[in-house]
Amino acid sequence: MSADRKILLLGKNGQLGWELQRALAPLGTLIALDRHSSEACGDLADLDGLAATVAALRPEAIVNAGAYTAVDKAESDVDTARRINAEAPAALAHAARACGAWLIHYSTDYVFDGSGRDFRDEDAPTGPLNVYGQTKLDGEHAIRASGARHLILRTSWVHAARGGNFARTMLKLAAERERLTVVDDQFGAPTGADLLADLSAHMLREALQRPADADTLSGVFHAVAAGQTSWHAYANHVIDWARRHGQTLAVREIAPVPASTFPTPARRPHNSRLSTGRLQRVFGLTPPPWQAGVDRMLAEVLTPR
Ligand SMILES: NC(=O)C1=CN([C@@H]2O[C@H](COP(=O)(O)OP(=O)(O)OC[C@H]3O[C@@H](n4cnc5c(N)ncnc54)[C@H](OP(=O)(O)O)[C@@H]3O)[C@@H](O)[C@H]2O)C=CC1
Ligand SMILES: Cc1cn([C@H]2C[C@H](O)[C@@H](COP(=O)(O)OP(=O)(O)O[C@H]3O[C@@H](C)C(=O)[C@@H](O)[C@H]3O)O2)c(=O)[nH]c1=O
Ligand SMILES: [Mg+2]
Numbered sequence: 346m347s348a349d350r351k352i353l354l355l356g357k358n359g360q361l362g363w364e365l366q367r368a369l370a371p372l373g374t375l376i377a378l379d380r381h382s383s384e385a386c387g388d389l390a391d392l393d394g395l396a397a398t399v400a401a402l403r404p405e406a407i408v409n410a411g412a413y414t415a416v417d418k419a420e421s422d423v424d425t426a427r428r429i430n431a432e433a434p435a436a437l438a439h440a441a442r443a444c445g446a447w448l449i450h451y452s453t454d455y456v457f458d459g460s461g462r463d464f465r466d467e468d469a470p471t472g473p474l475n476v477y478g479q480t481k482l483d484g485e486h487a488i489r490a491s492g493a494r495h496l497i498l499r500t501s502w503v504h505a506a507r508g509g510n511f512a513r514t515m516l517k518l519a520a521e522r523e524r525l526t527v528v529d530d531q532f533g534a535p536t537g538a539d540l541l542a543d544l545s546a547h548m549l550r551e552a553l554q555r556p557a558d559a560d561t562l563s564g565v566f567h568a569v570a571a572g573q574t575s576w577h578a579y580a581n582h583v584i585d586w587a588r589r590h591g592q593t594l595a596v597r598e599i600a601p602v603p604a605s606t607f608p609t610p611a612r613r614p615h616n617s618r619l620s621t622g623r624l625q626r627v628f629g630l631t632p633p634p635w636q637a638g639v640d641r642m643l644a645e646v647l648t649p650r
Pocket of ligand 3: 413
């Protein structure tokens with residue numbers, strides 16, 4: 346790929362942003378920003394600043410890994426969540442449209458209401474249960490309405506060795522407490538930030554190489570690891586792996602509980618199963634089982650160096 350092709354990455358230091366710094370690097374010249382960057386505005390709260398950054402750089406692709414991801418906090422911090430998750434993507438989409446750039450953006454299983462037991466397709470009806478999910482859905486809608494070429498990857502239960510996530514919370518709690526309670530009636534697929542970054546790079550490369558097919562490639566894609574689990578079974582998997590690999594943990598019991606007895610400010614969907622058929626059909630990409638990514642992440646977190 347041409348080295349003078351500019352790719353703008355926002356949110357470079359989150360779980361996903363960090364992996365995208367690696368995965369996007371071979372596709373061109375990467376300009377990676379976070380909210381504190383001094384070379385250009387990368388603050389997602391500064392909509393005019395974002396527009397100015399895109400207008401000055403005129404990248405061929407904008408990849409937005411930044412988001413307001415504190416699901417419970419969003420319930421009482423609605424304005425900030427909306428600014429970062431809905432208004433910033435809207436501003437990026439308009440700027441992308443103006444310079445003909447692709448916009449790569451990420452969304453979530455939390456745009457759905459979680460009813461039923463089936464794996465959902467991209468065109469299944471949405472119905473977010475919480476502020477985070479609603480603001481992420483509003484971001485999707487703004488991008489689609491902008492007319493910009495876009496790839497929106499809806500993912501779920503993201504983990505990485507670097508960053509905050511459920512698996513790392515379980516490892517910490519298991520070291521401190523004898524008993525954990527973990528919900529066993531919410532189902533989904535833990536998805537590695539490394540996998541998501543690699544899927545993104547493959548998709549963007551294809552999109553950049555096939556400008557005539559922009560309309561058929563553009564759209565929403567479910568991008569999650571294969572298979573399914575509950576948070577409770579995921580916690581068991583993480584703790585079993587850690588024990589088998591020599592960790593000494595305080596935990597003796599991981600009690601399964603219904604979400605109704607684990608009160609949180611935000612409601613969460615029971616069924617977060619997403620079907621990746623469209624990713625396979627359009628881009629020929631087949632995500633591996635979730636366990637492979639989790640085990641790799643655990644090896645990175647727990648293996649002494
Ligand atoms: N984490 C998950 O389980 C899931 C995530 N997603 C989506 O995937 C994407 C990546 O998530 P993930 O990497 O896990 O999230 P993280 O929370 O790890 O990273 C989010 C990043 O966004 C940055 N950010 C927040 N506010 C601003 C701002 N005003 N300006 C610039 N940067 C900002 C944060 O920076 P700082 O550290 O400075 O706050 C952080 O680096 C997001 O779109 C998210 O909605 C979808 C499903 C599941
Ligand atoms: C810490 C803890 C959580 N839980 C429950 C709460 C919740 O239902 C579930 C997961 O907790 P978390 O706080 O990791 O959940 P949450 O932050 O809602 O995770 C979500 O983040 C956003 C950004 C997404 O887009 C989603 O895909 C999803 O990954 O586990 C327990 O049952 N026991 C515990 O000890
Ligand atoms: Mg969380």
